[in-house]
Structure formats: structure tokens, C-alpha cells
Amino acid sequence: MKFESMSLSEIRAYIQSIPLDNYLSLISVLRHDKRKTVRQLAEKLNKELLGYHDELARIEKMKMFEQECYSQGYELVAGIDEVGRGPLAGPVVSAAVILPKDCNILFINDSKKLSIKKREKLYHQIKEEALDIGIGIVDANVIDEINIYQATKVSMALAVKDLRIKPDFLLIDAMKCDNIPISQLPINKGDSKSLSIAAASIIAKVTRDEMMNEYHKELPYYAFDKNKGYGTLEHREGISKRGITNIHRQTFLKNII
Known part of the structure; x- marks a missing residue:
């Protein structure tokens, strides 16, 4: 040339x-x-x-936990993460993602560290390359009944159940789920240390954000498209003027209403 x-x-x-x-x-x-x-x-x-x-x-460093599992004889390692533990409204959503062993999708990271554009691009890449993806959703009513910690565990179990391929090991962000009878390892800040957990955080985040965008179309007074259910000033003003909806978590609103 x-x-x-x-x-x-x-x-x-x-x-x-x-x-x-x-x-x-x-x-x-x-x-x-x-x-x-x-x-x-x-x-x-x-x-x-x-x-x-x-x-x-x-990316190679983020595969360390997965590689350790493979070295111990496990074949199908699922990463699990949740989003939506803190908002005043909307569900808690978990994702379980099984990536291929040779996965090298660049820029996968904790979803909170990614721009919306980058997150959505990675969401589609992960959907294309993952061996399997499961989603678990627990709504506000159940969160109010059993508390957010237990609801998060339930959403994680639902995400694993939603998988078509049964994993033989789970890497979970910061939690141990006794309600899932599969060998597992909780990893503190796992969404920035494990590739499969980071992938799960992206899937869960985009899934929940899309749900909140749809709720916004029905309930525009709370600005769910912007705050995703978190307690921003605009959201709180919406509650003051319009009251609460069936997607609000009443146990989270005791100091507001």
C-alpha cells in the first residue's frame, strides 16, 4: 500500500x-x-x-473469578446482579448471564460507570454473545410485603429460574442467596471485578430503565424517564401533587407521605 x-x-x-x-x-x-x-x-x-x-x-483480569471456577471443573458460570434496591417506585430487577469462556466484549463494566449510550450498545452485544440470559422481576407490592433485601433474593432466584441452561456455579454481586440451591460465591463490588456479574448489571439496568420509561408514558407526573423511580425533587413534587401509584413502594415513603 x-x-x-x-x-x-x-x-x-x-x-x-x-x-x-x-x-x-x-x-x-x-x-x-x-x-x-x-x-x-x-x-x-x-x-x-x-x-x-x-x-x-x-477484561482478562475481570475473568479471574470465572477462570477459577473453570479450573475447579465448573462449566457453566452465571453472573448475577440486581438494580433498583434504592428507588421509591418500580420493581427490583435481577439478571443472570452465562457468558462463553472466550468472551472478550470490550468495555463491559459496572453499569453505573457507563454512559447510557455505551450501556445500551453493550446490552445488545451481550444479548448476542451470551450463552443464556435470565431476568427476575419483583414488583413494589412484594417489596412492601417482604422487604427489599428479601425481594432482591427472590428476584435473583427468578433470574436463575428464567435461564434455559442450568448453571453449575453462580457469581453474585455482594449477596449469598440461600434460596438458590447452586454452588455460589458472593463478591463484594462484583460488578466491577467479574465479567459475568458486570454483564448482568448491564442487562438488569437497561431492562429496568426500559420498564421505568414505559411507566413514564402512563404516569408522566413523576418524571420516571429521568429519575427511574429514585427520590429526586421532581419525583417528590409529583407525589405531593398527585399522590402515590400502584408502583410506588409504600414502605419507602413513610417520611414523605
């Missing part, structure tokens, strides 16, 4: 056509180009390549 005879836009178009793994040989050539703009492009590509390898290393 004779880059010296190509325009900068043509070089950019070529770069978009090749995998990032091929950047290294390309960078060494572009660095010797007579044009300053092309040399600057080479340095930009070098930064992207370094960031790519850093991300691969981070």
Missing part, C-alpha cells in the same frame, strides 16, 4: 477498513510520512492501540 500517494481522507478510509490489530505495522509506516497531518494520525492510532491493549488486559 503506497500511502505517500494517498490523501489523508483516503488513508482514514483505509484505516476504517482494517481491524485494530493491524494498526501496529501501519503506524510504523505512517510515522515516516513527509506530511505532518499523517504523522499526527499515526500518533493518534498509536494511542488507540495502546488503549485497546489496556482494555484487553482489564
Whole structure:
């Protein structure tokens, strides 16, 4: 490829056509180009390549707990996480995700650390590549009956039950679920340490956010599309003016109503 005879836009178009793994040989050539703009492009590509390898290393580190399970003879490891323990309204939602052993979806992380756009993109990638995904939903009425801690355990058990493939080991974010008769390991801050738990946190977060967006269409006075049921000022003002709904958690509202 004779880059010296190509325009900068043509070089950019070529770069978009090749995998990032091929950047290294390309960078060494572009660095010797007579044009300053092309040399600057080479340095930009070098930064992207370094960031790519850093991300691969981070993802590999996040597979440590899964790899330990495989080394002990387990084959189907599910990561479990929940979202929605703190809001005043809406369900608590858990997800169980079984990833393939060779999964290398870049940028998977604790859903709270991701932008909405990045989270939704990863949601679709995980849906495409996961061996199986289960969802467990427990509504506000049950949360009021049995408390949020127990409701979270129930939602996790429902997520595992929703799986078509039965896992032989569970990695769970910060909880031990005695109501699930499968070998398991609770991991504190697991959504930032385990790839499968992080994947579950993304699935659960996007699933619950979509539910709250739908509730907003029926109940626009509470701004559920913005606060997802958390106790923001706008949400509290909605409660003051309109009262509570059947998706509000009455046990969470004792100091408000």
C-alpha cells in the first residue's frame, strides 16, 4: 500500500477498513510520512492501540473469578446482579448471564460507570454473545410485603429460574442467596471485578430503565424517564401533587407521605 500517494481522507478510509490489530505495522509506516497531518494520525492510532491493549488486559483480569471456577471443573458460570434496591417506585430487577469462556466484549463494566449510550450498545452485544440470559422481576407490592433485601433474593432466584441452561456455579454481586440451591460465591463490588456479574448489571439496568420509561408514558407526573423511580425533587413534587401509584413502594415513603 503506497500511502505517500494517498490523501489523508483516503488513508482514514483505509484505516476504517482494517481491524485494530493491524494498526501496529501501519503506524510504523505512517510515522515516516513527509506530511505532518499523517504523522499526527499515526500518533493518534498509536494511542488507540495502546488503549485497546489496556482494555484487553482489564477484561482478562475481570475473568479471574470465572477462570477459577473453570479450573475447579465448573462449566457453566452465571453472573448475577440486581438494580433498583434504592428507588421509591418500580420493581427490583435481577439478571443472570452465562457468558462463553472466550468472551472478550470490550468495555463491559459496572453499569453505573457507563454512559447510557455505551450501556445500551453493550446490552445488545451481550444479548448476542451470551450463552443464556435470565431476568427476575419483583414488583413494589412484594417489596412492601417482604422487604427489599428479601425481594432482591427472590428476584435473583427468578433470574436463575428464567435461564434455559442450568448453571453449575453462580457469581453474585455482594449477596449469598440461600434460596438458590447452586454452588455460589458472593463478591463484594462484583460488578466491577467479574465479567459475568458486570454483564448482568448491564442487562438488569437497561431492562429496568426500559420498564421505568414505559411507566413514564402512563404516569408522566413523576418524571420516571429521568429519575427511574429514585427520590429526586421532581419525583417528590409529583407525589405531593398527585399522590402515590400502584408502583410506588409504600414502605419507602413513610417520611414523605
